[in-house]
Amino acid sequence: MRTAFSKRGLILHVFLLLVVAGEVLYLSSFYRARVDVTADQLYSFSPSTLGILDRLEEPIRIEAYFSAVENLDDAWRDARGRINSFLDELVRVSRGKLTIEFFDPGAEQQIEDRARRVGIQSLNLSRVEAGVTQVAAGWQGLRFRYGTKVEVLPLIPPSAAQPPQLEAQITPLLELVTTEELTKVAFFEWPYQPPGRGGQRPPPIGWAQLRNSGYLPGRYRWIDMAATDGLLVPDDVDVLVLFCPRNLDKRTKYVIDQHLMRGGTVLAFVDAHAFQYATTTPLHPFTPDPTFRFDAIGHERGYAFVDQMDHYGLVIHDDVVGEGADEALETFEMPIEPGRSIKWPFPFFLHPLHYDWTANAEQFARDAAGNVDLELLERYRERFVSGMNPTSEFARPFLESRVGPGFYFPTRLELRDPLPDGIEAEVHFRTTPVAMGVPSQQPLDWIGAIPQRMVESFRANRETFLNGLRGEPRQQHPLMVELSGAFTSFFADKVVPYRPGFEPVERGPEPAPQDPDAIGPAVPAPDPGPDKDAERPILKTSAPGARLVVVADADGVRDDLISERYRSLGGPTSRAGLTLFAQTLDVLSGDRDLLALYERFVPDRGQSYGTRDTANEPVAAFERRVQRTVWWWRAANVVVPILCLVVVAVVVSVRRRREKVRFLRATQQLKTDGGVA
Amino acid sequence: MPKSLVVYRRELKSYFLSPIAYVFGVLFLGVQMWFSTSALGQDQPASMVGFFQLLGLMLLFFVPALTMRLWAEERKLGTLELLMTFPVRAGAVVFGKFSAALTFLAIVLLLTVGLPLTLAAFGSLDWGPVLAAYCGALLMAGAYLSVGMLWSSLTRDQIVALLLALVSLLGLYFIGWPRFLSWLDAWVPRIVLDAIGALSPYQYFRSMSRGVIDSRDVIYYLVFTGVFLYGNVLVLQYRRHKG
Numbered sequence: 001m002r003t004a005f006s007k008r009g010l011i012l013h014v015f016l017l018l019v020v021a022g023e024v025l026y027l028s029s030f031y032r033a034r035v036d037v038t039a040d041q042l043y044s045f046s047p048s049t050l051g052i053l054d055r056l057e058e059p060i061r062i063e064a065y066f067s068a069v070e071n072l073d074d075a076w077r078d079a080r081g082r083i084n085s086f087l088d089e090l091v092r093v094s095r096g097k098l099t100i101e102f103f104d105p106g107a108e109q110q111i112e113d114r115a116r117r118v119g120i121q122s123l124n125l126s127r128v129e130a131g132v133t134q135v136a137a138g139w140q141g142l143r144f145r146y147g148t149k150v151e152v153l154p155l156i157p158p159s160a161a162q163p164p165q166l167e168a169q170i171t172p173l174l175e176l177v178t179t180e181e182l183t184k185v186a187f188f189e190w191p192y193q194p195p196g197r198g199g200q201r202p203p204p205i206g207w208a209q210l211r212n213s214g215y216l217p218g219r220y221r222w223i224d225m226a227a228t229d230g231l232l233v234p235d236d237v238d239v240l241v242l243f244c245p246r247n248l249d250k251r252t253k254y255v256i257d258q259h260l261m262r263g264g265t266v267l268a269f270v271d272a273h274a275f276q277y278a279t280t281t282p283l284h285p286f287t288p289d290p291t292f293r294f295d296a297i298g299h300e301r302g303y304a305f306v307d308q309m310d311h312y313g314l315v316i317h318d319d320v321v322g323e324g325a326d327e328a329l330e331t332f333e334m335p336i337e338p339g340r341s342i343k344w345p346f347p348f349f350l351h352p353l354h355y356d357w358t359a360n361a362e363q364f365a366r367d368a369a370g371n372v373d374l375e376l377l378e379r380y381r382e383r384f385v386s387g388m389n390p391t392s393e394f395a396r397p398f399l400e401s402r403v404g405p406g407f408y409f410p411t412r413l414e415l416r417d418p419l420p421d422g423i424e425a426e427v428h429f430r431t432t433p434v435a436m437g438v439p440s441q442q443p444l445d446w447i448g449a450i451p452q453r454m455v456e457s458f459r460a461n462r463e464t465f466l467n468g469l470r471g472e473p474r475q476q477h478p479l480m481v482e483l484s485g486a487f488t489s490f491f492a493d494k495v496v497p498y499r500p501g502f503e504p505v506e507r508g509p510e511p512a513p514q515d516p517d518a519i520g521p522a523v524p525a526p527d528p529g530p531d532k533d534a535e536r537p538i539l540k541t542s543a544p545g546a547r548l549v550v551v552a553d554a555d556g557v558r559d560d561l562i563s564e565r566y567r568s569l570g571g572p573t574s575r576a577g578l579t580l581f582a583q584t585l586d587v588l589s590g591d592r593d594l595l596a597l598y599e600r601f602v603p604d605r606g607q608s609y610g611t612r613d614t615a616n617e618p619v620a621a622f623e624r625r626v627q628r629t630v631w632w633w634r635a636a637n638v639v640v641p642i643l644c645l646v647v648v649a650v651v652v653s654v655r656r657r658r659e660k661v662r663f664l665r666a667t668q669q670l671k672t673d674g675g676v677a
Numbered sequence: 678m679p680k681s682l683v684v685y686r687r688e689l690k691s692y693f694l695s696p697i698a699y700v701f702g703v704l705f706l707g708v709q710m711w712f713s714t715s716a717l718g719q720d721q722p723a724s725m726v727g728f729f730q731l732l733g734l735m736l737l738f739f740v741p742a743l744t745m746r747l748w749a750e751e752r753k754l755g756t757l758e759l760l761m762t763f764p765v766r767a768g769a770v771v772f773g774k775f776s777a778a779l780t781f782l783a784i785v786l787l788l789t790v791g792l793p794l795t796l797a798a799f800g801s802l803d804w805g806p807v808l809a810a811y812c813g814a815l816l817m818a819g820a821y822l823s824v825g826m827l828w829s830s831l832t833r834d835q836i837v838a839l840l841l842a843l844v845s846l847l848g849l850y851f852i853g854w855p856r857f858l859s860w861l862d863a864w865v866p867r868i869v870l871d872a873i874g875a876l877s878p879y880q881y882f883r884s885m886s887r888g889v890i891d892s893r894d895v896i897y898y899l900v901f902t903g904v905f906l907y908g909n910v911l912v913l914q915y916r917r918h919k920g
Contacts, residue, residue, distance in 0.1 A: 010911060010915060013911060014908070014911065017904060017907055018904070021900045021901075021903070021904050024896065024900050025875070025896065025897060025900055026894045028892060028896040028897070029893055031892075032891060032892050032893045033891075033892040034889060034890070034891045034892070035889070035890045035891075036888065036889055037805030037808070037809050037888045037889070037890060038803055038805050038806055038887075038889075039803045039804075039805055040803070042888070043887065043888065043889045070860065081883070085884065129708060203771055203892065481749035498811075585736055599919075604800040605722050605723040605724065605800055605802065605803065606720045606721065606722060606723070606801075607717065607718065607719060607720065607721050607722070607723050607796065607799045607800035608719065608720070608799060608800065608801060609719050609799055610719075625718075626719045627719075630717050630718055630719065633714075633717055633795050633799075634714040634717050636791070637710050637713075637714045637717070637791045637792050637795060638706075638707065638710040640709060640713060640791055641706045641788035641791060642703050642706050642710075644706055644788055645699055645702045645703055645706065645788065646699075646703070648693070648699075649696075649699040651692065651840075656694065
């Protein structure tokens with residue numbers, strides 16, 4: 001049946017169609033389903049992020065200070081696309097609790113001034129357009145506002161703009177800005193007192209800057225236990241940090257012990273020694289300070305700090321660990337005279353390496369004659385492990401680069417063998433097997449005072465060290481140890497050092513006043529209860545969750561090393577000390593979800609077309625072999641699909657030709673038969 | 678058998694009997710794979726991102742070549758009028774032709790699967806984004822096919838159909854281009870800018886190529902394709918009505 005079809009009807013049809021299509025598209029923006037099919041769930045938000053957004057009571061405003069895309073180069077433009085997608089998705093999952101406003105600092109001076117004022121940073125980007133180099137400021141920072149709280153992500157460079165990296169940067173800031181209550185961390189610190197000069201005493205060098213670095217002050221509230229006059233650590237504090245414990249009195253040791261017994265965590269950065277921080281030039285910062293000791297002068301026998309640690313399962317030796325493997329050394333540049341400095345591979349400035357040392361077990365098991373001691377080889381294969389525990393949350397930030405944080409004059413630690421009952425130990429960082437301890441009180445000034453002889457002096461000392469190392473058995477020394485389980489109190493069988501005047505008093509009921517005229521037995525007075533000002537009695541066994549984490553170095557997290565002030569005076573600069581400290585604190589504070597964010601990185605999906613036989617194949621030959629393989633595969637990927645099509649074309653063509661020939665023959669036959677007929 | 682299936686089978690067979698399809702396939706595969714195989718290399722990431730980035734542009738230029746003859750040739754040869762006299766609805770014919778063209782494109786895309794297989798053999802390829810991107814590529818190809826078919830139905834000349842399809846697809850591509858949008862930002866309100874940007878197929882493929890399948894993107898392509906195919910149906914019905 002023919003239907004009427006007019007131009008008017010057609011236009012109406014089209015109009016209605018477009019309206020309906022537009023509506024469908026509009027609605028699909030609001031009611032969406034999304035599936036992340038990547039193997040690593042790269043584009044899905046972590047439970048930490050979703051949890052923060054769920055908990056929001058009022059909206060978060062994000063101010064995005066982004067340069068116009070046309071002013072960016074390709075890398076920044078790609079990154080901007082990913083950042084915009086990430087932010088779009090963040091807004092979507094927040095269900096209206098998160099809004100974003102975009103500002104272009106390049107568009108108006110007022111916006112640029114404001115961006116700088118609030119802490120957004122820019123980078124100068126140069127690009128070539130029509131043969132002319134153009135330089136423009138690249139802005140790509142975020143400001144988070146929640147109520148009166150503000151946090152800033154100053155700049156997101158393209159290298160940090162993959163989704164997992166974006167989440168690892170943005171989610172901690174979301175948490176910071178939305179968290180009212182900071183996590184409390186107690187600490188004791190013993191700042192290093194450098195020697196005075198000319199009657200003036202320089203300020204002590206401690207860990208205040210460390211505690212106030214990065215995001216730490218926004219997440220943690222620090223409680224200085226030294227100011228509490230001997231109080232026990234408050235019950236709402238989980239972590240107690242000891243920065244370079246020294247001159248500890250009995251009471252302080254008791255506070256530490258009881259915090260552990262309460263089920264808390266003790267994090268100790270220990271040094272069995274200190275080296276003089278000289279302010280004269282030329283500098284010799286490697287002379288041990290003979291006044292440094294763990295225990296207070298006149299400490300009572302049986303209450304030594306090292307004994308306390310030994311009681312828990314950790315032996316602290318009075319040694320400094322030195323590395324013989326060059327790749328594990330921190331080199332530092334020391335000025336020896338104005339305008340001239342030398343780089344020293346100093347064995348006592350080291351870092352752990354993420355490397356499977358069993359691969360070198362055979363090399364270590366060879367004697368001077370080159371023969372392999374099989375028993376030793378077996379032992380080394382059993383005992384040697386990577387310098388960084390790959391399952392350790394503390395080591396996580398360092399695993400990808402395979403280089404751990406710096407340790408400076410690390411103290412030799414050892415796990416007690418056997419460990420106390422109920423105690424488990426985990427070693428997070430270790431030296432290489434080519435390391436040994438040397439007594440801490442021996443001079444370690446390898447360069448001497450005479451600039452012209454510094455190099456010679458260093459070489460001679462290094463040779464002595466390496467000779468000593470050759471005679472030592474190969475072993476990996478722990479650099480960071482964690483003990484957990486059921487601790488017993490160090491003071492269980494000792495006199496408990498309660499605060500004077502606050503000893504717990506056991507009171508029975510007061511006897512009733514005697515009334516001479518009373519008839520019958522005396523009625524006892526009610527029990528007055530415990531003295532509320534008295535300290536609780538000693539806890540002799542630990543509650544679940546008790547942990548003791550010991551780092552074999554306090555210098556690596558010291559303010560002057562982290563700020564590089566020590567370096568300007570000839571000392572080293574801390575490698576990743578702040579990262580180690582922040583990561584350790586985050587792990588111990590227990591925000592597992594937030595920590596898991598840092599584990600989410602774009603995995604390495606590199607291609608490999610061959611492995612090099614390092615013993616028999618030169619690098620150039622290997623590269624040629626690989627290039628040939630790649631070339632063949634490239635050629636195959638171009639030629640094979642085309643060949644497939646060509647083959648199909650040929651087959652089809654041949655078949656059609658045959659059909660045509662058959663048809664023509666049949667037709668010819670018909671003609672012939674018809675003609676005959 | 679449904680009538681659209683009859684049309685589908687006939688059209689698909691005609692692709693394999695026609696030299697044009699083979700030339701199309703060889704050229705498409707040659708260019709696409711030549712540039713995409715630079716993704717193979719020692720220590721390079723096993724990723725098909727470059728392949729799919731190029732594929733978007735390749736489809737934009739090659740699909741009009743596939744669609745230009747679909748209706749224009751039939752009109753020129755006079756077979757369209759014959760087809761319109763058959764007891765078959767315009768929608769069935771349109772859908773049959775569209776499906777056949779899409780199937781042919783799918784077969785050509787299938788021939789590129791050697792590249793992800795090579796990457797998987799020598800690297801750790803994440804197959805999720807690859808499969809999602811292939812699906813996205815088919816959806817995008819379907820959208821382009823529907824545009825090309827509409828233009829082909831509006832003209833007798835194949836070259837005109839090719840050019841019109843090419844220009845319109847390029848226009849749709851560029852209205853989603855970030856540089857164009859940021860230039861336009863100075864002239865139009867934000868809401869209009871967002872609406873213009875939302876029309877472009879360019880951006881909807883990107884999230885799929887990364888491995889995120891969003892219902893908004895799938896609906897966009899289905900609606901886009903549906904609108905142009907329906908337009909195609911309207912054109913045929915109008916011609917049939919005109920006699």
